Amino acid sequence: AELATVLEPRGIILEDVLLKAVTLPALLSHSIELKAQAEQESARMEFVLTKERQEATRKSVEAKGIADFQKIVSEGISPQLLQWKGIEATEKLASSTNSKVVIMGNSKDSLPVILSATNDGHDADQKSAKALQ
Template sequence: MTARGQIAVGGLGIVLALLIAWAAAGIRIVDNRHVGCRIRLGQIQTRETPPGVHWVMVPIESLATVPIHTRILDYKGVEVLAKDGLRIHMDITVGYKIKPQMACDAYLQYTDIERGLVVPEIRSALRKVASQFHSTEYYERRAEVDARIVMALEELKNPYFEIVQVNIRNVVLPDSVVQAIQRKIVAKQEAERMQFVLEKERKEAERKKIEAQGIAEANRLIAGSLTENYLKWYQIQAIKELGQSPSNTFMIVPYDSGLFPIPTYPLPGAKR
């Protein structure tokens, strides 16, 4: 082979190697947690590239990947305003997913989808729903308020992403609110205690009233049954029992003109 032939073969080999290197440089792999977005001459193509092995024509083409799996945002100390204007801080975890069919549109609009779109949208929705409650409700109705906030975020309508989970880990209220709530709780407990005491006293007064009415009724009945004939009969029976007692051998019993014993009752304090 002549020198010229050798040069031609060598040049062909170099060109072939360069072609292979160029073709290999264009190989891109998209895993199943992402979709690809082709960028051709600086223009983002809105047709998504599915997971798999793909080839792009470098340098005029590139392939950006957009995550479509669930991503977790961990917010700590997010400041929101309550309905009464007081500042509340929340620790909240939010999970979201980019909609696969809208991934390239979102990438075209925001490039950094999480910082440019998702985070501002979630913060805005959180502040909006948080402002619907008074600061005291975050303490007194915590479970209900948390459920409302979670529901509002999960129902957030956005064409590019969806919320899949929300977890409110902690809510920090201003010290003035906490102290006011604690004073309210103490006052409520004291009022309930006083109500219990008053109810107890009322029932005791009713019991005494009923007891007094019973005693008065008994006295009325007894007084109505103590006739003169009954008292004479009762005294005769008492004298009879006394006369039959072995400890008494002599009795003086006064009688009236009708030969009935005259009732005699010892005066209070008199010696028998």
């Protein structure tokens, strides 16, 4: 518009101007690049924050699920059930070929203690007994 007003009194009518290569000053070009980088960094940080919020939500849901499970399980466990499970485990251990000694607990509510003897000493005694024969 300014160029048209200068050229019109000289009889030149300017309809359109096409600029092909515009070179900005280095300082302005650098400022534009810095602004673009800052906008990209801001967008990246927003993405990271969104991702972290989603992860926090996931962990919260997982923790609630675990707490609900533990509540359900703890409500279903009674001292009688625990004692029954202890008796079942004792029976399995007593019938195992690895169990050697079963010692009963010293009170009516305690479960038996099961000890397993090692073969280290017995093997040596058996070998020395065979050697004497």
